[in-house]
Amino acid sequence: MQQLFAPSFAGQPKPxxxxxxxxxxxxxxxxxxxxxxxxxxxxxxEATAARIAEKARHLRLSHGLTGKGVxxxxxxxxxxxxxxxxxxxxxxxxxxxxxAAGVTMPSFRVSFxxxxxxxxxxxxxxxxxxxxxxxxxxxxxxxxxxxxxxRARPFTPHVTMLRDSYRVPEQRIEPIEWTVRxxxxxxxxxxxxxxxxxxxxxxxx
Numbered sequence: 568m569q570q571l572f573a574p575s576f577a578g579q580p581k582p583x584x585x586x587x588x589x590x591x592x593x594x595x596x597x598x599x600x601x602x603x604x605x606x607x608x609x610x611x612x613e614a615t616a617a618r619i620a621e622k623a624r625h626l627r628l629s630h631g632l633t634g635k636g637v638x639x640x641x642x643x644x645x646x647x648x649x650x651x652x653x654x655x656x657x658x659x660x661x662x663x664x665x666x667a668a669g670v671t672m673p674s675f676r677v678s679f680x681x682x683x684x685x686x687x688x689x690x691x692x693x694x695x696x697x698x699x700x701x702x703x704x705x706x707x708x709x710x711x712x713x714x715x716x717x718r719a720r721p722f723t724p725h726v727t728m729l730r731d732s733y734r735v736p737e738q739r740i741e742p743i744e745w746t747v748r749x750x751x752x753x754x755x756x757x758x759x760x761x762x763x764x765x766x767x768x769x770x771x772x
Contacts, residue, residue, distance in 0.1 A: 683737030
């Protein structure tokens with residue numbers, strides 16, 4: 568089976584974003600749209616996920632939004648996007664699992680104290696100092712996947728709650744917090760609202 572996955576590892580040149588978009592469109596025209604996505608994420612515990620879902624429902628009602636909320640079991644913070652494709656190539660999975668296994672970091676608290684919409688219509692939770700641990704973890708994971716240390720990557724830690732054409736102005740909320748204890752490798756079946764957790768790595772401490 569052919570795949571569109573093209574993860575970036577050390578030693579390989581990284582083409583500009585415009586070139587990547589054109590390449591993706593060309594491949595999709597030949598092979599059809601991607602059906603699978605692979606990414607690393609941090610997930611809230613069950614109680615915190617329920618609280619986030621309740622916050623999403625409150626904001627949806629108070630602002631008259633019509634977008635469907637993300638299912639509580641799918642709420643997450645994306646750390647690194649590995650790639651999209653058709654099928655799930657075992658060699659890619661094996662590579663990223665091997666490299667991610669070398670990431671070490673103690674468990675830490677994360678806190679989101681703001682809610683608002685991105686320009687693409689995603690209604691999200693965000694934070695300031697309360698998300699520094701996520702930024703450190705994302706950098707270490709990115710370095711491990713690239714095979715060498717690199718400069719800080721653009722990264723805005725957030726939890727997407729729903730998507731809607733109306734943009735909610737950013738507002739302060741009572742902080743939503745939890746302790747991050749593990750990193751999860753997620754296989755998303757695009758368009759089928761299905762997430763499969765195919766690997767987990769515990770944080771120490």
